[in-house]
Amino acid sequence: MPTSTTVPVSVPMPQIPRQRRSPEEVAAAAPVEGAKRVLLAAPRGYCAGVDRAVIAVEKALEHYEAPVYVRKEIVHNRHVVSELEARGAVFVEETDEVPEGELVVFSAHGVSPAVVQSAEDRNLQTIDATCPLVTKVHREAVRFARQGNEILLIGHTGHEEVEGTYGEAPEATTVVNNPAEARTVEVKDPDKLIWLSQTTLSVDETMETVQILRERFPNLQDPPSDDICYATSNRQAAIKEIAPQADLVIVVGSSNSSNSVRLVEVALEYGAKAGHRVDFANEVDEAWFEGVATVGVTSGASVPDVLVQDVLKLLADYGYVDQEEIVTAEEDILFSLPKELRAKLKESGDSSGGPGGRVKNNQES
Numbered sequence: 001m002p003t004s005t006t007v008p009v010s011v012p013m014p015q016i017p018r019q020r021r022s023p024e025e026v027a028a029a030a031p032v033e034g035a036k037r038v039l040l041a042a043p044r045g046y047c048a049g050v051d052r053a054v055i056a057v058e059k060a061l062e063h064y065e066a067p068v069y070v071r072k073e074i075v076h077n078r079h080v081v082s083e084l085e086a087r088g089a090v091f092v093e094e095t096d097e098v099p100e101g102e103l104v105v106f107s108a109h110g111v112s113p114a115v116v117q118s119a120e121d122r123n124l125q126t127i128d129a130t131c132p133l134v135t136k137v138h139r140e141a142v143r144f145a146r147q148g149n150e151i152l153l154i155g156h157t158g159h160e161e162v163e164g165t166y167g168e169a170p171e172a173t174t175v176v177n178n179p180a181e182a183r184t185v186e187v188k189d190p191d192k193l194i195w196l197s198q199t200t201l202s203v204d205e206t207m208e209t210v211q212i213l214r215e216r217f218p219n220l221q222d223p224p225s226d227d228i229c230y231a232t233s234n235r236q237a238a239i240k241e242i243a244p245q246a247d248l249v250i251v252v253g254s255s256n257s258s259n260s261v262r263l264v265e266v267a268l269e270y271g272a273k274a275g276h277r278v279d280f281a282n283e284v285d286e287a288w289f290e291g292v293a294t295v296g297v298t299s300g301a302s303v304p305d306v307l308v309q310d311v312l313k314l315l316a317d318y319g320y321v322d323q324e325e326i327v328t329a330e331e332d333i334l335f336s337l338p339k340e341l342r343a344k345l346k347e348s349g350d351s352s353g354g355p356g357g358r359v360k361n362n363q364e365s
């Protein structure tokens with residue numbers, strides 16, 4: 001029940017106000033043994049592909065006449081999408097919702113050739129913000145299909161990235177969602193077979209799926225390099241380090257963010273006693289703190305760090321003042337902005353959109 005000692009929560013966008021039990025009430029419900037502390041994962045948050053895609057929309061808003069349409073969520077984060085909407089971006093599900101001749105930005109998750117064609121048919125101007133690491137998987141799909149291979153695409157049916165990659169070679173591709181499907185999938189020729197994957201999967205589960213496939217199809221070829229991207233792997237490696245010590249892990253990220261959802265699963269698998277995902281600090285339930293000494297915190301690759309800072313502030317209010325960053329890798333990857341946008345920026349004399357377009361490690365959105 002609300003009391004006079006409830007703790008206010010800072011949130012970056014309008015939310016339904018909620019009053020919390022006070023730290024004293026939580027402590028009375030379940031005392032904590034040992035010192036309270038936070039282990040903060042690094043790397044966490046924005047990856048190079050997300051940063052590039054968000055900047056692409058920001059720059060398009062600056063340099064093109066409104067409206068700027070964006071097909072699908074530019075990245076899977078509610079806060080980022082709301083902020084861009086507030087600045088004038090119009091998010092649509094499909095290109096046929098964009099009036100003929102207007103500008104549309106393709107999201108970081110990539111699009112199939114059918115979507116590109118549909119945009120061309122409508123004379124749309126396009127900016128392709130597909131992450132270069134997703135484009136790499138698209139190119140692999142095209143190349144291996146042309147060489148007569150059948151592709152087993154490990155990924156989640158219905159995810160935009162999988163739809164885009166599948167669309168590069170639909171007649172040659174079968175989606176394998178999980179290890180269970182690897183046990184039953186049928187192929188045409190087991191000697192002309194390669195696996196590819198979505199970029200944001202659990203590394204461990206994907207390897208399990210591949211192992212099952214290889215037991216069934218010994219001549220299965222590997223992709224030329226890892227499809228699961230550096231950002232996904234690094235964020236999972238960091239939470240694996242923290243999880244065994246954590247009574248609770250909080251992952252900041254949206255429910256449709258594959259890599260954020262995977263982080264909760266990985267944390268639980270590696271020994272966290274509890275794990276929850278939240279979009280915003282005010283979704284954290286103070287009941288999660290009952291009896292909890294060590295809290296692990298991380299965030300998905302589409303999450304601006306300001307949202308993590310809000311969670312840390314809330315944790316400090318509940319006595320988790322000792323906050324240590326556990327660094328398992330350094331990241332310095334930056335991608336150039338989409339070529340259509342670079343040309344436009346050059347034309348306008350805007351030199352701020354160099355590689356990455358933003359100062360390294362500045363994760364404010």
Ligand code: SF4
Nearest residue numbers: 047049050131199229
């Ligand atoms: S998570 Fe990986 S593949 Fe996805 S946008 Fe980020 S870097 Fe690119």
